[in-house]
Amino acid sequence: MTKPHFKRILLKVSGEVLMGEQAYGIDLSTVQRVAAEIESVAKLGTQLCIVIGAGNIFRGVAGAAKGMDRVNADYMGMLGTVMNALAMQDALKARGLDARVMSAIPMPTVCESFSRAEALRHLEQGRILLFAGGTGSPFFTTDTTAALRAAEMGCDGLLKGTSVDGIYSADPKKDPKAERFERVHYSQVLARDLKVMDASAVALARDNHIPVIVFSIRKEGAVLEVAQGKGRFTIVTDG
Numbered sequence: 001m002t003k004p005h006f007k008r009i010l011l012k013v014s015g016e017v018l019m020g021e022q023a024y025g026i027d028l029s030t031v032q033r034v035a036a037e038i039e040s041v042a043k044l045g046t047q048l049c050i051v052i053g054a055g056n057i058f059r060g061v062a063g064a065a066k067g068m069d070r071v072n073a074d075y076m077g078m079l080g081t082v083m084n085a086l087a088m089q090d091a092l093k094a095r096g097l098d099a100r101v102m103s104a105i106p107m108p109t110v111c112e113s114f115s116r117a118e119a120l121r122h123l124e125q126g127r128i129l130l131f132a133g134g135t136g137s138p139f140f141t142t143d144t145t146a147a148l149r150a151a152e153m154g155c156d157g158l159l160k161g162t163s164v165d166g167i168y169s170a171d172p173k174k175d176p177k178a179e180r181f182e183r184v185h186y187s188q189v190l191a192r193d194l195k196v197m198d199a200s201a202v203a204l205a206r207d208n209h210i211p212v213i214v215f216s217i218r219k220e221g222a223v224l225e226v227a228q229g230k231g232r233f234t235i236v237t238d239g
Contacts, residue, residue: 114136211237
């Protein structure tokens with residue numbers, strides 16, 4: 001079997017991916033497909049952390065834009081990430097994988113509370129970790145959560161699964177002339193305001209020298225390919 005390109009990765013999955021072809025919510029067949037891809041990476045011996053957004057359930061920024069208090073809206077979004085993480089945990093366990101949800105917002109009757117020491121112990125024992133509840137504070141996105149947890153866990157790669165196959169100069173769905181990048185520097189992402197992750201997430205990844213790999217998680221087998229350093233993606237590095 002091919003050796004994994006990374007020893008420990010954090011996989012960031014947008015909440016919208018879990019909608020499948022639906023307009024809202026969780027499509028269980030899509031969750032199961034993504035779980036199968038995660039299983040294929042776990043079988044390589046790669047240690048896995050996962051952060052799932054909540055755009056399929058509730059997006060705090062959108063709620064605030066419609067007049068909600070931003071803090072309350074963000075907390076609602078954080079709760080949405082817990083729902084997504086629990087759905088993915090269930091799908092992973094159905095495949096015989098030991099997965100644990102750890103929330104930054106304590107809810108002990110539902111899942112474990114986040115503790116870095118306990119999380120590292122889980123990883124060393126071969127468990128898959130799903131980090132939920134965002135950072136536990138409002139005004140931070142799940143992209144920032146992903147970069148933060150990747151740094152805390154000592155991940156050597158942050159894989160961001162989106163609906164497109166990399167980073168473009170503009171939205172390729174709206175601009176057919178958008179330029180696609182194979183490799184880009186953190187500073188270029190920030191200076192050109194490339195819409196891949198928010199600035200705080202990019203800065204966290206840069207400061208901790210964690211490469212960010214952006215790829216389309218909608219392509220079957222893409223997670224395994226990228227985890228092996230193959231396939232089609234854009235890599236954000238400091239080199």
